[in-house]
Amino acid sequence: MDLLTVETFARPTDSDGLRALQPTLGSDRTLLGGGTWLFSVPQPHLRGVVDLTSLPWEPVSADDTGLTIAATTTLATLAAVEPSSFPSWPGVALFAGCCEALVGSRKIWNVATVGGNVCLALPAAPMVTLAAALDGVATLWSADGRERREPVADLVVGVQRTSLAPDDVLRSVHLPAAALRGRTALRKASLSPLGRSAVLLAGRRDDDGRLTLAVTAALPRPAVLRYDVLPDEAALAADVAALGETVGGGWYDDPHGSPEWRRAMTLLLAEEIRRELGGAR
Ligand SMILES: Cc1cc2nc3c(=O)[nH]c(=O)nc-3n(C[C@H](O)[C@H](O)[C@H](O)COP(=O)(O)OP(=O)(O)OC[C@H]3O[C@@H](n4cnc5c(N)ncnc54)[C@H](O)[C@@H]3O)c2cc1C
Numbered sequence: 200m201d202l203l204t205v206e207t208f209a210r211p212t213d214s215d216g217l218r219a220l221q222p223t224l225g226s227d228r229t230l231l232g233g234g235t236w237l238f239s240v241p242q243p244h245l246r247g248v249v250d251l252t253s254l255p256w257e258p259v260s261a262d263d264t265g266l267t268i269a270a271t272t273t274l275a276t277l278a279a280v281e282p283s284s285f286p287s288w289p290g291v292a293l294f295a296g297c298c299e300a301l302v303g304s305r306k307i308w309n310v311a312t313v314g315g316n317v318c319l320a321l322p323a324a325p326m327v328t329l330a331a332a333l334d335g336v337a338t339l340w341s342a343d344g345r346e347r348r349e350p351v352a353d354l355v356v357g358v359q360r361t362s363l364a365p366d367d368v369l370r371s372v373h374l375p376a377a378a379l380r381g382r383t384a385l386r387k388a389s390l391s392p393l394g395r396s397a398v399l400l401a402g403r404r405d406d407d408g409r410l411t412l413a414v415t416a417a418l419p420r421p422a423v424l425r426y427d428v429l430p431d432e433a434a435l436a437a438d439v440a441a442l443g444e445t446v447g448g449g450w451y452d453d454p455h456g457s458p459e460w461r462r463a464m465t466l467l468l469a470e471e472i473r474r475e476l477g478g479a480r
Contacts, residue, residue, distance in 0.1 A: 200238055207247035211254060217361045217368065220249050220341040224271025224366040232315025233273065249250040251314070261285070270369045273324075274298045275305070278314060288379035290333050293401060296385040299326040302393045312336060312460050314369045320355045322451050323396040323416040326372075327355055328385075331413035331421045332401035334378040342366035348373075352413070352421045357447070381405045384475040386468035387416075390456055397456030398464045402472035404429075410454075410476060414439070417461040419448040429477050432470060453462075 207228070207444065212215040224230065228247035231237055237248075247464050256269035266288070278298035282291045282443045300323075303311065316326040316339070330351035337351050341364070351372060354362050363369065381403040388398040399416040407425065412435075414425040430438070442450045443462055450465075451457035 200241070202238065202242050202245055202248070203330060204243055204396075205245055205248055205297070209247070210250045210251065210252075213255065213404050217249070217251070217254060218340070218344065220339065221366050221368060222361040223247070223280070224249065224342065226365060229365070230318075230368065232271070232312035232318070233310035233449060234315075235311045236315065237321050244436070250297070250425050250480060251312070262369075263376065264373070265379055266291070267376045268313050268372045268374070270312060270317075270371055273309055274301060274311050274313070274316070278308070279285075282304045285379070288376065290374070290379035290381050290403065291331060292382050293329055293383045294383060297325040297329040297401065300328070300385070300387050300396050302389075302395070311462055312374060317351060317354070317371055317372070318361060318363060320357075320359050320361045320420075322358060322419055322453075323399060325389055325396065325399060325415075327351055327421050328399045328413055328415040330372050331381060331415065331423050332378075332403050335374050336410070337372050338370040339363065340370050355420050357429045358419045359453075365438040365458050377405070378403060379412075380403045381411070384472045386471055388461075388464040388468060390457075395455045396460055398466065400468050400472055402469075402476050404476035410473070412472060414442060414469070416452055417456075417465045418442060418446045419451050420446065422446050425459060429473065432473065436466055441464050 209308040231248045233252045241467040256271050260267050285291045313326045314326050321367045335351040384402045386400045401413045403411040410426040414422045450462045451456045
């Protein structure tokens with residue numbers, strides 16, 4: 200939809216240009232990632248937009264420490280990263296699966312960005328799932344010129360709530376090599392075959408046997424369970440069930456699924472992941 204109250208539109212073409220505009224961001228001037236959400240709901244408070252799409256940030260870059268995904272990377276670009284290009288990092292296989300968890304047309308995939316997905320912070324945000332399962336760390340730019348790092352799993356604090364200030368920019372998400380070396384498994388539950396994720400779980404098993412399980416969509420914010428060794432079925436079930444008490448708001452309730460169903464499906468799919476990753480490599 201048209202945003203009829205918007206009077207200013209800035210299009211920085213490099214990082215310095217964006218940095219200069221950051222102090223102008225606030226409640227009435229905001230960042231535009233791909234706009235798939237921003238232009239989908241009325242924004243009567245908005246007077247200005249800072250468009251990130253013209254920034255020349257490398258979408259996905261690799262070095263010895265892991266992979267860095269720019270906030271401006273589209274889901275289509277991320278989904279196209281070939282796992283075979285990174286044979287020592289099987290965790291890359293999770294990229295396409297997480298992108299596919301966002302059921303949208305090519306039109307959506309071609310513009311929706313990793314940064315927009317994380318910063319919108321919907322419970323069903325699959326880029327949060329991806330980052331939470333792979334120990335993803337966000338690089339955030341403050342308006343005063345400082346840079347800070349924060350695990351993506353901690354950055355999302357509730358439904359459409361993050362730790363970002365209105366003038367903060369998410370620059371990128373770094374996935375460490377140690378996590379990318381793990382084997383992964385993904386499970387999704389929706390009320391209909393093309394429905395929005397009501398439960399989205401991603402697990403990772405490291406070479407040394409450790410298990411990480413990211414629980415998203417079923418809760419208002421992501422939760423990450425970590426084990427030094429593979430837990431048995433009962434231990435995992437107990438920990439998953441406890442999330443309803445330990446995560447603020449408990450099992451999420453919206454038209455995409457009731458709390459009781461989400462709890463039951465999370466238990467079921469967590470056990471599926473435990474079994475899938477429990478076997479030898
Ligand atoms: C058919 C359809 C299906 C969808 N399914 C899902 C789904 O399953 N799960 C889900 O989570 N969403 C879903 N969405 C909502 C939305 O499209 C996605 O979350 C998308 O990834 C948002 O990315 P974007 O780049 O378009 O964000 P935008 O709409 O551009 O921005 C979203 C928010 O993030 C802020 N923002 C953007 N980039 C940055 C940055 N770098 N730093 C700081 N703030 C930033 C913006 O200011 C805005 O507040 C769906 C939308 C459609 C139309």
